[in-house]
Amino acid sequence: xxxxxxxxxxxxxxxxxxxxxxxxxxxxxxxxxxxxxxxxxxxxxxxxxxxxxxxxxxxxxxxxxxxxxxxxxxxxxxxxxxxxxxxxxxxxxxxxxxxxxxxxxxxxxxxxxxxxx
Amino acid sequence: xxxxxxxxxxxxxxxxxxxxxxxxxxxxxxxxxxxxxxxxxxxxxxxxxxxxxxxxxxxxxxxxxxxxxxxxxxxxxxxxxxxxxxxxxxxxxxxxxxxxxxxxxxxxxxxxx
Numbered sequence: 001x002x003x004x005x006x007x008x009x010x011x012x013x014x015x016x017x018x019x020x021x022x023x024x025x026x027x028x029x030x031x032x033x034x035x036x037x038x039x040x041x042x043x044x045x046x047x048x049x050x051x052x053x054x055x056x057x058x059x060x061x062x063x064x065x066x067x068x069x070x071x072x073x074x075x076x077x078x079x080x081x082x083x084x085x086x087x088x089x090x091x092x093x094x095x096x097x098x099x100x101x102x103x104x105x106x107x108x109x110x111x112x113x114x115x116x117x
Numbered sequence: 118x119x120x121x122x123x124x125x126x127x128x129x130x131x132x133x134x135x136x137x138x139x140x141x142x143x144x145x146x147x148x149x150x151x152x153x154x155x156x157x158x159x160x161x162x163x164x165x166x167x168x169x170x171x172x173x174x175x176x177x178x179x180x181x182x183x184x185x186x187x188x189x190x191x192x193x194x195x196x197x198x199x200x201x202x203x204x205x206x207x208x209x210x211x212x213x214x215x216x217x218x219x220x221x222x223x224x225x226x227x228x229x230x
Contacts, residue, residue: 035219045208045221091160095219104150104173105210105219107160 006108023092121222135197142211
C-alpha cells in the first residue's frame with residue numbers, strides 16, 4: 001500500500017530564512033506521481049507541483065524548489081528566503097496506478113510552517 | 118473555468134439530521150474524489166468515482182455515509198444520521214486522467230452539534 005510520511009509536524013522560521021520540508025514515500029509501483037499542496041489559513045488546497053517517477057530532475061519555481069530522489073524515496077521541498085505569506089500547512093501526496101484515471105491521492109499528515117516577521 | 122464548486126461552504130446541523138454536501142467538478146474531468154480533513158486523521162479519501170462509477174469506497178466510515186454521482190457534472194455526499202464525530206472539512210476534487218493534476222474545491226466545513 002502506498003504511504004507518505006512527513007516527519008516534521010511544525011516548523012517555525014524567521015522571515016528570509018531558507019526552510020526545507022521533508023517528504024518520504026512508499027510505493028510498490030514503478031510508475032507514480034508525487035505532489036505538493038499548500039493549505040493557507042483560508043483553508044483551500046493549492047496545487048504547487050506534480051512530478052512523475054521517471055523524472056528526477058530538480059525543479060525550481062521562483063523561491064520554491066523540489067528535490068526528488070528515488071534512491072531514498074524522498075521528495076523534499078525548499079523555500080528560499082521565506083516570507084510571512086508562506087505560512088501555511090504543506091502536504092506531500094502520492095498517486096499510484098501509473099497515470100490511469102482511477103488513481104487516488106494519498107496525503108501525508110502535513111507540515112505547519114510558520115514564518116515570523 | 119470556475120474550478121471545482123462545493124456547496125454549502127459551511128453547514129451546522131444537529132445530531133441525527135441528514136446532511137447533503139454537493140460538488141460540481143470541472144467540466145471535462147472524469148474522476149471525482151471526496152476527502153475528509155480532521156485534526157486527528159488529516160486528509161483521508163472517502164470515495165472516488167471514475168466516469169461517474171464508484172471505484173473505491175473503502176474509506177467511507179460507515180453505512181451512514183453514502184455518495185452518488187448521477188452525471189458527470191454533479192456529485193453528492195450524504196450523511197444520515199449525522200453525529201458530532203462527523204464534524205470536519207469535506208473536500209471534493211476532480212481530475213482528468215488522474216495524474217494530470219487534481220483540483221480541489223474550497224471545502225465544506227461541517228459542524229454537527
